[in-house]
Amino acid sequence: MQKDKRTSLTYRMFLSLMKSSLKGISQVILIENAVSGFIILMAITIYSYHLGVITLSSAIIGTLIGKLGGANENCVNSGLYGYNSVLTGIALTLFLTGPSQWIIALVGAALAAIFSAAMVHFMRNTGIPILTFPFIILTWFMLLVSYRLKAFQLSPGLVPQDLLHWNLNIAGKVNWLEGSFKGIGQIFFLDSTISGMLLFIAVFWAGWKYGLFAILGNAFALLISYGLGGEHSLIIMGLYGYNAILTCIAISMVFKEEHNRLAPISGVIAACLTVPLTAGVATWLLPYGLPALTMPFVLSTWLFLGARKVLPKL
Template identity: 65%
Template sequence: MNNDNSDFSKGEFTSLLLASLRGFSQVVFIENVISGVLILLAITISSYKLGIISLLSSIVGTLIGKIGGAPKNSVNSGLFGYNSVLTGLAVSLFLTGPSRWGIALLGAMIAAIFTATMMHFLKNIDLPILTFPFIVLTWFVLLASYKLDVFHLSDSLVPQSLAYWQLNIAGELNWTAGFLNNIEQIFFLNHPISGVLLYSAIFVASWQLGLHAVIGSIIALLLSYVLGGEHALILGGLYGYNAILTCMAVSIVFSSQSNRFKIVSGILATCLTIPLTASFSTWLLPYGLPVLTMPFVVSTWLFLGARKMLPNL
């Protein structure tokens, strides 16, 4: 009997770990354990603390799905982990103090519950939830810091008045660094090896997704430069990560053979993320909030919703 229980426990742990690793890969629309390992490695190389909190966050989110009785295929494919991964990373980065790790894990748990809620409400209109739970939850946590003393906002998030804002487009551009930073910013990273690993994680699972990640990154670099974006933001990848996710989502992940112009609509949706990023950044400036992946969500929902009436898109 003890051996049976031991085998069962090992089997459950293995299943939980594999599902949690897929939670990492689901951030970039992939259900692949190897890709998940590469992404976790990319995070850990940039910061071992972020690697630990991201893994724990994915496990917490996956556990909520399992304990809550979600469909096994949804849990095992990592769909309850990816919003938790991003939430854990964001909260641990944008808060300070000894309580931030506990808040990050609690946020990861709530992110999984929020994910389940969004799955229920959006299934009737046939739209994916994407990273919307992560965005809203992270913004609420960060804003709570102004009224609740246990939340300590990082010094990197400083509210600024638009009345004194000045656009600064001076400085040289390192296109290679910008290209790598574009994909790193999906996971809040800043390490060249991490960028290489993240692109590799996508190509390992699908060369088509990998190609569109590259296309999205290049479009973001060129268009943000032509439109006169701040060079520091372009170099830091802050215009690129939403473009990468959008290009993959609209052109490949949520398209079908019936969408004859899916590549064109994917490129248009990708281009739209650049002014959306600038707009959301301006809107959130007085609150000191990061844009996160909201431009990706808005642009993707816009084009996927349009396909209900314009199926060729």
């Protein structure tokens, strides 16, 4: 009888851990839904089996650190200690190479959870969410370490470039449908139309409004980036869309004040703002060979949420 109770308790703890971890995956898109998290995991695994393993492992690591560290139980169960770990684990797996790649990625996932806890403390009095800032800063620094420490081997795809010899290439046609699905895929670094479709399903599963604002953010980003003369190859790859999707969901849905009728309009404007922010951040980082990641999303969202402290109807 005692053994059966222990087995039942262990099983419940395992289910709780997995549910929180799946929510950690869905929280990357600002959604608290275990089913959506599972669909996202499937989208990533279809794109790359190894990336799927890293995603789930990173989510579990971040969640465990939150649980074992004694963080607020509701925050841990909501997946708020998993999403920065997930993004960090995926990014370091893709942008680093060599025999230590997996170890560095998983250690990075653990550090992301600790960094998240520290940022929650530092920003507690501001009323502004930390979003993906821990993932961004941690990933940038761990990639820069590769220039000084041999164990960190940078992927050949990340090459520093001289701005003096930079040429803007806007040749070629724009495949709007491909750009639409790859936009949401790039949130998880997925350059895949099929994975993008599954990600949209995951978002709509959490609620039709989430799906609507994801579509709106992506559509406006495509139009604005094309209208401003962005590189067509980058538009098709979705590199102007993913920050806009996150921003539109954040401002229009997740962090809006109750009865704020202007929130949808503010969300679309904030999403449009991510396009020049993406171009600016990407250019700023070009000499270092670093990706922009979700910094445009963080900057635009912080800007509008900060403004709402003074302009509450925005």
